[in-house]
Amino acid sequence: MxxxxxxxxxxxxxxxxxxxxxxxxxxxxxxxxxxxxxxxxxxxxxxxxxxxxxxxxxxxxxxxxxxxxxxxxxxxxxxxxxxxxxxxxxxxxxxxxxxRPDAFAAAAEREDGERIHHCLGTLEPRTQKLIRIAFFEGLSHSELATRLGEPLGTVKSWIRRGLQSLKKCLGG
Known part of the structure; x- marks a missing residue:
């Protein structure tokens, strides 16, 4: 680089x-x-x-x-x-x-990927699912709320708390 x-x-x-x-x-x-x-x-x-x-x-x-x-x-x-x-x-x-391995599998082979995978595993299943959908499918908060039939504020809160937990787990 x-x-x-x-x-x-x-x-x-x-x-x-x-x-x-x-x-x-x-x-x-x-x-x-x-x-x-x-x-x-x-x-x-x-x-x-x-x-x-x-x-x-x-x-x-x-x-x-x-x-x-x-x-x-x-x-x-x-x-x-x-x-x-x-x-x-x-x-x-x-x-x-x-x-070729998909992007998540390739990243999981590396140290960073292993840490992310571990930290995602510490999240409750609903929050883990939201973050994975947002990351891999690129859905916005409002699109996630519509898909799940949940209020937008609730979805935003779940994701925010999940990302805070990930950041803490990753040492950031």
Missing amino acids: RAAAGGDRDALRNVFDRTSGKLMAICLRILNDRDEAEDVLQEVYVSVWTRAASFDPARASPVTWLATIARNRAIDRLRSRRSRGLAAPVEEALELADD
Whole structure:
């Protein structure tokens, strides 16, 4: 990451070679559209090229930082698609033919993923489910409330308390 931050194209190519499969899996899982996932992945690496200097290894591993960027970009694209009325319900999504581990399984293999998985397991099942849906499907608080038939304020409170518990468990 340091070399990429210094403008080293070979270093960025190395980062791409090591992480593109995992980041593509994240984008595919969220978007369920290979073309859009490839577009988002390209945006991620353009962003990395321009923002590599902002990477702080004390806050996250490179893969975690990159996965967060990919996840956020994919969710932004998904929300944009929904606002244009182009998104199909998640229930209609076809399973993706991809023999690589999915994003959650890949992250779970790393230390950060193991810590997150452990901390998610400490949450009550309802809160754990809400956070997983929000993370993997990119639903807003109001969309979660509608899906679950719960008041918006209640859903926000559950998620806020769950995220506070996760932060505490992760040592932040």
